[in-house]
Amino acid sequence: MNAIDKLISLANVRGSLDLRCQFQGDWALDHEQQTLGNAPYHIVLAGECRVEFPDGQRLPMRAGDILLLPRGAPHVMHSPGKTVAPTSPKVISGATLPIHRIGGASPELDMLCGGFHFNRASLLFASLPEYLVIPSGALPANGPLPALVDVIRAEADANKVGARFLLDALSQALFTLILRAHLANHGQDSGSLALLGDKRLGRAWQSMLDDPAHEWTIQSLADLASMSRANFMRAFVKVAGVSPWVLLTQVRMELAFSLLSHSHLGLSDIAVQVGYQSQAAFSKKFKELYGEAPGRVRRTI
Secondary structure, X not given: OOXXXXXXXXXXXXXXXXXXXXXXXXXXXEEOOOOOOEEEXXXXXXXXXXXXXXXXXXXXXXXXXXXXXXXXXXXXXXXXXXXXXXXXXXEEOOOOOOEEEEOOOOOOEEEEEEEEEOOOOOHHHHOXXXXXXXXXXXXXXXXXXXXXXXXXXXXXXXXXXXXXXXXXXXXXXXXXXXXXXXXXXXXXXXXXXXXXXXXXXXXXXXXXXXXXXXXXXXHHHHHHOOOOHHHHHHHHHHHHOOOXXXXXXXXXXXXXXXXXXXXXXXXXXXHHHOOOXXXXXXXXXXXXXXXXXXXXXXXXX
């Protein structure tokens, strides 16, 4: 499993397609800050709009554009016309997806909205920007991402048996294609992703991801990178922003969260699988990262 696949797996990404927005005239819609572990996305099917962020940044969106907010940043979506106060749309049920409508039945903006739900301590999501947009013009018309959006739209329109289950499954695949498009356009330029762009540091980081329970030392990691201990530490911290031990602990705790969620292993067995001989030491580190003891997290998952 390559490093990106491993980071996606550790993040335990689950997708959902939640609603369809059909707006007409001058409108604005407010989106509050989401809880950690929830990343909303918007897909513009037809028309255009603009998105404003609290820091004043404005982002125009057109048909085919996809916006992902990895940390659930608050934002306001506006019609391209004059600025108006945010309003609440009318909710129409009965179709595969609930429709949020402003104005008449002939919308100028047609948009699909959903969310990705993930391990709230995910290294992958922490490495992504506050928002990322995949413009339709940056994608080949016959590429997999536009094709998947077409399938999602067709399922949302068809109102067939099992459509909601299928839409959520397709939404999960959507995340990987969005990430792939982002990396193709912007590279691996921050946090744990930036390590993968460095040939020598990437070898050490890949090995840590492959076997996080291993008793890694600075010397063994430096040897993998074909660097001296001092040069390795200096380069690693410069690129990743933190030491190898900080990232290794986060990987171990992400793996532990996954095991708590999807296995029946006892806490002592999980501790060993993520590199801790002492359950007490494991539980202490886990609580430092997640704010709750592993047993309590398991009961609430």
